[in-house]
Amino acid sequence: MRSSLSGVALAILFLPVSLSASEPKYTDARSDGLLGPIRSVSTREERAQIEWHQPDGPSVALPAWCQECEYDLDGNRIRTGQIIDGEFRGDVIRLLRDNTGKVIEKIAENYQGEMYRREVIGPYGITEQDGFENGKQISRSLWFYDGNGHVSEYRNYDRDGVIVGSSFSTIDASDNFKEEWDSGPNGSFSLHFVQNNDPKTDTFTFTNFNENGSIKVTFTTVGTKVISYWQEPSEPHVFGSNFSMDPVGKTWESYSCHSDGSCDHVISNFLDEARRHVSRIEWRDAAGVLKLSGDYEYELDQFGNWTKRTVWVWSPEIGNRKLYETDYRTLTYWRASGGSKGDQ
Numbered sequence: 030m031r032s033s034l035s036g037v038a039l040a041i042l043f044l045p046v047s048l049s050a051s052e053p054k055y056t057d058a059r060s061d062g063l064l065g066p067i068r069s070v071s072t073r074e075e076r077a078q079i080e081w082h083q084p085d086g087p088s089v090a091l092p093a094w095c096q097e098c099e100y101d102l103d104g105n106r107i108r109t110g111q112i113i114d115g116e117f118r119g120d121v122i123r124l125l126r127d128n129t130g131k132v133i134e135k136i137a138e139n140y141q142g143e144m145y146r147r148e149v150i151g152p153y154g155i156t157e158q159d160g161f162e163n164g165k166q167i168s169r170s171l172w173f174y175d176g177n178g179h180v181s182e183y184r185n186y187d188r189d190g191v192i193v194g195s196s197f198s199t200i201d202a203s204d205n206f207k208e209e210w211d212s213g214p215n216g217s218f219s220l221h222f223v224q225n226n227d228p229k230t231d232t233f234t235f236t237n238f239n240e241n242g243s244i245k246v247t248f249t250t251v252g253t254k255v256i257s258y259w260q261e262p263s264e265p266h267v268f269g270s271n272f273s274m275d276p277v278g279k280t281w282e283s284y285s286c287h288s289d290g291s292c293d294h295v296i297s298n299f300l301d302e303a304r305r306h307v308s309r310i311e312w313r314d315a316a317g318v319l320k321l322s323g324d325y326e327y328e329l330d331q332f333g334n335w336t337k338r339t340v341w342v343w344s345p346e347i348g349n350r351k352l353y354e355t356d357y358r359t360l361t362y363w364r365a366s367g368g369s370k371g372d373q
Contacts, residue, residue, distance in 0.1 A: 056104025061095050062305050065332030066102070066363040070095045071112075077352045081342055087271075087285050087295040089310040089323030090342055093356040102363050105132060110140065153178040177202060194219070220268060237269040246270060253282045255292050262288040278302050291315035300327070306335060324350065334360055 058067045072093050083090055097117060099108035101124070110119010118140050125134035137146040143164075149157035153174045160168035166188065173182040177200070185194035198209040211220035218240040225234050236247040239261075246260035246269040253274040260267060265288065273283040279299045286292040294313045300306045306329075312321040321344050328337040336358050343350040 056100075057106035058100045058104035061098065061106070063095075063100075063334055063360075064305075065334065067100050067104070067332075067334070068361045068363045069100070069359075070098045071359045072096050073357045075355045075357075077354060079342075079347070079351045079353065081344065081347055081351060081353065084321070084344075086293065086321075087283065087310075087312050089312055089321050090340055090353055091307065091310075091323070091325075093338060093358075103132075116140075154180075175200070177204075179204070222269065235269055235272070237267060248272070248286065250274065253277065255284055255286070258284075258286045258290050258292055260286070260288050264288075276304055279304065293320070305333070320344070322350070323353075330360065332362070334358070336360065 061070075063070065072095060074093060095109065096111040097109065097119060098106060101107050105122075105124055107122045107124065108117075108119065109122075110117055112118070121138050121140070121142075123136045123138070124132050125136070127133050133150050135146075135148040135150065136144055137148075138144050143161075145161050147157075147159045147161070148155050151174070154172065156172050156174075158170040159166055168188065169186040169190075171184045171186075172180055175181040179198075179200040181198060181200075183194075183196040184192055187193050193214045194212065196209060196211045199207040201207055205226050206224060208223045209220065213219045220237070221240075222235065222237040224236070226232070231252050233250045234247070235249075237245045239245050244259070244261075246258075246267050248258040248269070249256045260270065270287075271283070271285045273281065279302055281297045281299070281304060283295040283297070284292045285295065292315055294315075294317070296311045296313070297307050298309045300308050306325065306327055308325055310323045311319060313319050322342070324341040324343075326339040326341075327335040330336050338356040338358075339352070340354040340356075341350045342353040
């Protein structure tokens with residue numbers, strides 16, 4: 030088990046905690062789950078009329094990403110949003126390149142042409158991000174990297190240039206995330222966690238600490254199994270309550286744990302080992318009883334991107350599985366010469 034809890038937790042304090050190995054960097058299009066020389070995606074959703082709502086906990090009805098997206102020839106996202114009342118509402122992203130063609134700056138504008146974000150891209154990734162409102166700068170974030178290209182420090186500033194958040198992290202030469210300290214305004218404590226991986230025994234341990242050094246949550250896994258889990262009973266969920274294991278073949282397992290030491294188990298199955306299209310998600314309680322499931326069916330084009338997706342859900346309350354949603358996508362592709370290819 031190797032860790033990729035490598036983003037700055039201060040900036041991404043959402044769950045789950047990912048325990049999977051560091052993944053290769055992809056283009057925006059690849060990160061959106063798209064293959065081939067994709068130029069644009071337009072998605073239409075049809076929600077079925079059933080009395081069912083996703084309960085709190087792991088989701089089995091995953092949304093269709095990219096309502097309206099466009100990409101350049103290199104797979105960079107240059108437009109993203111949705112159509113409302115027949116008009117596009119979203120972001121347009123302008124790219125600035127150096128003399129070698131490498132993107133070094135991204136400027137995001139809303140549909141009215143107002144700049145609200147500027148990003149500077151370095152050799153390892155984003156290094157600066159400025160936020161704007163009504164033409165005035167309201168925030169700034171900085172990222173710093175170690176010699177291996179891992180984020181080692183993050184700072185967030187308000188409109189007056191005062192630091193309102195910072196993070197320091199350590200990642201070893203084998204890409205194992207080891208430790209992170211996060212602070213809030215005036216240097217106040219925000220988060221401190223450590224994690225360790227033993228590849229010989231495939232054992233992984235994670236511990237999230239309180240400000241006074243006492244343990245807030247800790248767990249140990251071997252392979253894809255949770256060996257132990259403990260957390261303070263004062264909070265129902267804390268950073269580290271939810272985590273995902275390394276994927277194995279066509280399967281990806283996750284856990285959602287509770288203060289009594291029990292863990293719900295989520296098993297996601299995919300069409301192939303590339304794990305681009307989920308085929309079934311099961312949510313089982315600590316005793317292995319099925320609580321919720323979602324099934325997915327697809328129609329794929331020649332590049333392996335889906336053009337139609339059907340989502341079915343099941344829970345004890347609705348009995349037999351029910352149709353939840355049908356999604357349709359229109360995709361266009363770039364030709365090798367740079368021209369566009371017809372709709373797919």
